[in-house]
Amino acid sequence: MGVRASLWVVVAVSWLSIQAQVLRSQGVPECNSSDSQALVVLMSNFESPVQGWGPNASANCCNWAGVLCDGSTGSGRVVELALASKKLAGSLSDSLGQLDQLRFLNLSHNLLKSTLPESLLRLPKLQVLDLSYNKFFGPVPARANLPSLRVFNISENFFNGTLPVWICTNSTGIEVLNLAVNYFSDVIPSGLGNCGSLQNLSLATNYLTGVISEDIFTLGQLVQLSLQENSFSGPLSSGIGDLTALVWLDISTNGFWGPIPDMFQNMKKLQYFIAQTNGFTGSIPPSLSNSPSLTFLNLRNNSLTGTIALNCSALSSLVSLDLGSNNFSGPIPEDLPNCQKLQTVKLSRNKFTTPIPQSFKNFSSLFYLSISNSSLSNVSSALGILQHCENLTVLVLTLNYFDEELPSDASLSFPNLKVLIMANSRLTGSMPEWVRGCTRLQLLDLSRNRLGGMIPSWIGDFQSLFYLDLSNNLFVGEIPNEITRLSGLIDRNVSIASLDLQVFMKRNVNARALQYNRVTSFPPTVNLGYNALNGSIWPEFGNLKNVHILDLSRNFLSGSIPASLSGMTNLETLDLSYNNLSGSIPSSLVRLTFLSTFGVAYNNLSGPIPKGGQFPTFPNSSFEGTKLWDDNDPLHSGSQSHPGSVGPSQNHSGSADHAMSDISLGMTIGVAFGMAIGIALGTTRIGDSCLCEIIRFYARVKSSM
Numbered sequence: 001m002g003v004r005a006s007l008w009v010v011v012a013v014s015w016l017s018i019q020a021q022v023l024r025s026q027g028v029p030e031c032n033s034s035d036s037q038a039l040v041v042l043m044s045n046f047e048s049p050v051q052g053w054g055p056n057a058s059a060n061c062c063n064w065a066g067v068l069c070d071g072s073t074g075s076g077r078v079v080e081l082a083l084a085s086k087k088l089a090g091s092l093s094d095s096l097g098q099l100d101q102l103r104f105l106n107l108s109h110n111l112l113k114s115t116l117p118e119s120l121l122r123l124p125k126l127q128v129l130d131l132s133y134n135k136f137f138g139p140v141p142a143r144a145n146l147p148s149l150r151v152f153n154i155s156e157n158f159f160n161g162t163l164p165v166w167i168c169t170n171s172t173g174i175e176v177l178n179l180a181v182n183y184f185s186d187v188i189p190s191g192l193g194n195c196g197s198l199q200n201l202s203l204a205t206n207y208l209t210g211v212i213s214e215d216i217f218t219l220g221q222l223v224q225l226s227l228q229e230n231s232f233s234g235p236l237s238s239g240i241g242d243l244t245a246l247v248w249l250d251i252s253t254n255g256f257w258g259p260i261p262d263m264f265q266n267m268k269k270l271q272y273f274i275a276q277t278n279g280f281t282g283s284i285p286p287s288l289s290n291s292p293s294l295t296f297l298n299l300r301n302n303s304l305t306g307t308i309a310l311n312c313s314a315l316s317s318l319v320s321l322d323l324g325s326n327n328f329s330g331p332i333p334e335d336l337p338n339c340q341k342l343q344t345v346k347l348s349r350n351k352f353t354t355p356i357p358q359s360f361k362n363f364s365s366l367f368y369l370s371i372s373n374s375s376l377s378n379v380s381s382a383l384g385i386l387q388h389c390e391n392l393t394v395l396v397l398t399l400n401y402f403d404e405e406l407p408s409d410a411s412l413s414f415p416n417l418k419v420l421i422m423a424n425s426r427l428t429g430s431m432p433e434w435v436r437g438c439t440r441l442q443l444l445d446l447s448r449n450r451l452g453g454m455i456p457s458w459i460g461d462f463q464s465l466f467y468l469d470l471s472n473n474l475f476v477g478e479i480p481n482e483i484t485r486l487s488g489l490i491d492r493n494v495s496i497a498s499l500d501l502q503v504f505m506k507r508n509v510n511a512r513a514l515q516y517n518r519v520t521s522f523p524p525t526v527n528l529g530y531n532a533l534n535g536s537i538w539p540e541f542g543n544l545k546n547v548h549i550l551d552l553s554r555n556f557l558s559g560s561i562p563a564s565l566s567g568m569t570n571l572e573t574l575d576l577s578y579n580n581l582s583g584s585i586p587s588s589l590v591r592l593t594f595l596s597t598f599g600v601a602y603n604n605l606s607g608p609i610p611k612g613g614q615f616p617t618f619p620n621s622s623f624e625g626t627k628l629w630d631d632n633d634p635l636h637s638g639s640q641s642h643p644g645s646v647g648p649s650q651n652h653s654g655s656a657d658h659a660m661s662d663i664s665l666g667m668t669i670g671v672a673f674g675m676a677i678g679i680a681l682g683t684t685r686i687g688d689s690c691l692c693e694i695i696r697f698y699a700r701v702k703s704s705m
Contacts, residue, residue, distance in 0.1 A: 029071025031061035034098055035078040039067070041095035046088050070101065077101035084130070085109040094119045101125050108153070109133040118143055132156050132178070140164035146171045153178040155202065160184065163203065165191035173197050180204040180226065188213035198222055204250070205229035217242050224248040228274065231255060236280075238263040250274040252298070257281065260299075264288045276300035276322070283309065290314040300346065301325040308347075312338035324348040324370065332371070334359045343367035348396070350374050355381055361388040370396035372421075379427070380407045383434075387412050394419040398445075401425050406451065408432040421445040423469070431456050431475075442488065443467040443522060455480050455528075463487045469527040471551065478535035479528060479552075489524055489544040523548035529575065530554040537576070542567030549573040553599065556580055561600070563588045573597040577622075585610055585628065601625050 039061050043053055052065030061078070062069035068080035078099050088110040096105075097119025103126060113135035120129075121144040128151040136154065139161030146152075149171040160183040168174065174195050180202040187210035188203070195201075198219050208230040216225070217239035225246060233255035240249065241263030249270060257279035264270060264287035271293055280302040288294070290311045300322045307330035308323060318339045324346045331354040336342060342363075348370050355378045356371070366389045376382065379401035386392060393416050406427040412434035414420075420438065423445050430453035435444070441462045452474040459468070460482025466489060524546045533555040541550065542564030550568065553575040560583035561576065568574075571592050577599040584606060589595070590613030598618045602625030609615060609623060609630050 028060070028062050029069050029076035031067075031069060032076045032078070035069075035076070035101075036061040038093075038095040038098035039064070039078070042093045045093045046090040048089070050083065050086065050088065068104075079125075080104040082106045083110070088112055090114075092117055092120065096120045097122060099123065103148070104128045106130040107134065111135060113137070116141055121146060124148065127151070129153065140167075142166055144170065147173075149174050151176040155180040155182070157182055162186050162189055163206075163208070165189050168192055168194035168198075171195070176200045178202045179206070182206055184208060187211075188215075190215055192216055193218045195219065196221070200224045202226040203230065207231060209233070212237055212240070214239060219243065221245055223269075226250045227254070228252040229254075233257070235259075236261055241266055244268065246270050248272045251278070253277040255279060259283075260285050260288065262287050264291055267291075267293075269293055271295040271317070274298045276302070278302055280304060282306075292316050294318055296320045298322040299326070303327055305329070307331070308333045310335070310339070312336060312340075312342075315339050316341070318342050320344040322346040324350070326350055329353060332357055336360070337363040337366075339365075341365060343391075346370045348372040348374060352376065356385055358385060360385050363389045365391065367391050368394040370394070371400070372396050373399035376400035377404070379404045380409075383407060383412055387414055391416060393417060396421045397425075398423045399425060401427060403428065405429045406432050406449070408434065410434055410437070412437075414438050416440060418464075419443045422449075424448040426450050428452075431459075431470075436461070439463075441465050445469040446473070447527070448472040450474055452476065454478075455483075455533075457482045459483055460485045465489070466524045466546070467522050469525060470531070471527045472530040475528070475531040475533060477533065479533055479538065479557075481538050481540060483526065484538050484540035484543055486544070489526070489546050491545065523572065524570070525549040525551075527551040528555070532556060534558065536560075537562055537565075537581075539564040541565055545569050547571060548594075551575045552579070554578045558582065560584075561586055561589075561605075565589060566591045568592065569594075571595055575599040576603070577601040579603050581605055584608070589613070590615060598622050600628075 039053070043050055050065070057064060061067055062076055066082045067078060069076045070079045079101055081099070081102060082104065084106045088107065090112065091114030092112060094117045096117060100123060102123050105126060105128065108130045109132070111134065115138040116136060118141040121141055123146060125148050126146050127148050129146070129149065130151065130153045132153045133156040135158055137158040137160070140154070140159055142164070144164070144167050146167070147170050150173060152167060152171070152174055153176065155178045163179060163184050165188070167177070168191050172194055175197055177195065177198060177200070181204065183206065185207040188208060190213065192213060193215035196219070199221055201216070201219070201222060201224070204226045205228070210232065211234050212227065212232060217237070222243050223245055225243065225248065228250045229252070231254065232251070235258040236251065236256045238261035241261065244266050246267055247269050249272065252274045253276065255278065259282035260275065260280050262285035264285065270291065272295060273288065274296070276298045277300070280299070281304065283304065283306040284299070288297070289309055292314055294315060295317050296319060301324070304323070304326040305328065308328050310333060312335045319341050321342060321344065325348065328350040329352070332347065332352050334357040336345060337359050343365055344367060349372065352374045355376055360366070369386070369392065376397070382397070386395065392414065395417060396419070398421055403426050406422070406429040408429060410433040414434070415437065417438045418440050419442060420435070421443070424447070427449040429451060431451060436458045439462065442464045444465060444467070447469045448471070450473065454477035455470065455475050457480045459480060465486050468483070526544070526547055527549065529551040530553070534557065536559035537552065537557055539562040542562060545568060547568050548570055550571060551573065554577070557576070557579040558581065561581055563586035565574070566586070566588035569592070572594050574592070574595060575597070578601065581600065581603040582605065585600065587610045590610050592613065595614045598614070599622050601621060601623060606627035609628050611631065
């Protein structure tokens with residue numbers, strides 16, 4: 001939710017902390033008997049005692065953890081109750097209403113589950129109420145009377161019904177109103193206009209419908225407005241332009257449609273405009289493309305058209321630009337390097353008619369570039385230009401440059417590159433030599449291309465690499481042992497928090513089920529599946545303690561499964577299926593306690609399936625095409641093959657139930673040979689996976705002759 005009311009909460013909490021220090025400097029007073037009784041009743045509603053509370057700690061409740069009393073009048077009244085992140089479970093008691101001098105109540109980040117007692121919303125001195133990140137449910141009681149309230153945060157709960165805008169009737173001085181991530185529904189009722197001092201309003205991630213209430217446009221002091229992840233619809237009202245104090249405006253993931261109003265000329269302080277995943281059409285309005293205060297612009301996943309017209313001379317503060325997944329056409333804007341502070345550029349899924357412009361050689365501020373799936377051509381030119389972007393750290397060019405040869409020119413230089421993704425493009429050639437110079441790489445994805453030759457040994461030189469995906473290519477030879485020496489997968493915690501790689505977001509999916517792909521959510525991976533690699537699995541793979549996914553499937557690997565793989569203690573997925581592995585499954589693999597996906601299907605394995613660990617949870621399909629058996633299954637014990645098993649002569653596809661006759665074998669070779677000739681002549685096109693299977697099959701037939 002961006003700033004998420006944090007700025008104003010921090011201000012409020014800081015002020016109250018100063019007040020608390022003043023009170024503490026006066027010494028600990030004797031707790032008021034009525035307040036003491038109220039806290040005892042409150043504690044009795046929790047499922048377990050609050051640590052540091054109760055007579056065993058002190059008879060004086062003013063000494064209890066999280067309790068602060070005001071002794072200035074000699075009464076010892078409770079003015080602060082701070083019990084955030086205490087793992088409290090249970091419900092809230094009406095006894096809170098007895099704490100009529102309470103100014104600060106923070107019960108956030110607990111496990112409280114109940115409706116709100118009405119008495120809680122009738123505390124005359126309460127200034128900060130934070131119940132966020134709990135499991136409160138039901139509607140908010142409508143009889144609220146909190147005249148001193150400044151911060152009201154009930155976000156991340158299960159409240160429902162209509163928005164409790166009646167809070168503004170008596171709490172006219174409220175500055176922060178955070179109702180986000182709940183189940184409030186229907187239109188926004190009238191009444192928010194009574195909160196004339198409101199600076200932060202967050203209604204995000206609810207089920208609100210209709211249009212934005214006109215009341216909101218009267219809130220002249222509003223600094224942050226978060227309306228994302230709802231079901232608002234219709235044209236966006238130009239009334240938002242009256243909110244001249246706005247710094248943050250997020251209306252993303254709604255159903256707004258039509259042109260974006262040209263309303264930004266008076267919004268001189270606006271820094272963040274986030275409107276992704278709506279139905280906006282037309283072009284970027286001039287008042288937005290000329291905004292000198294704008295820092296972050298996200299119009300991703302709309303239906304905007306025309307050329308991208310931005311005035312970089314005016315956009316002097318722009319740092320991040322995301323226009324991906326629209327219908328922009330024409331050239332990639334040549335003047336983007338003139339946006340002198342621009343670091344992040346995301347233009348994926350558009351319809352550009354020109355390659356990356358030569359002007360990008362001067363794009364010295366560029367940190368992150370993603371132009372995937374945008375009909376780009378001339379990969380050699382693109383890389384030759386982008387190597388001059390001295391601060392380029394993330395480069396995503398997936399689904400472009402189809403059937404071009406990936407240049408191997410060692411003179412190309414990307415010394416600061418940490419993320420390189422050039423997948424799904426049918427690129428040909430070998431592992432490019434220039435990648436070797438990207439010594440800071442953390443994530444390398446060249447999957448689903450047609451790269452061939454051997455995987456070079458220098459792949460093990462990347463000390464920070466934590467994600468390697470070379471799957472679905474045509475690599476041959478042995479797996480270089482150097483892969484097992486990647487420091488980032490052995491004992492190093494690679495810090496990648498600053499690399500926010502959002503590849504896509506599904507439409508109509510809210511924050512409760514985000515479908516983001518981010519660098520920070522990419523599990524440490526080695527994926528070499530769907531190639532033509534041979535040789536054995538190195539025992540040293542067991543040294544890769546930090547790997548979560550190891551996929552060596554669909555190759556020609558032979559030998560046994562090393563028992564040392566049990567050293568990969570964080571492994572969640574291990575796929576060795578469709579190879580020529582022999583022997584049995586090492587019993588040591590039962591020690592892989594995080595293993596949730598396991599596959600050894602269609603190998604020459606035999607013997608019992610290990611007992612214990614995660615193995616009882618794996619389906620039969622994990623062992624198909626082998627001679628493995630389960631000692632606990634009387635139907636498949638002893639030397640019988642596992643269900644679906646086949647003889648060693650079956651090809652990797654597993655589609656045949658019996659060995660082929662000489663006639664069918666000859667016919668298949670003939671068809672494969674004919675298709676190969678057709679491909680060479682350009683008269684036959686074939687999918688990558690099918691081509692890989694033909695190559696594998698031909699190699700297998702040849703080896704058996």
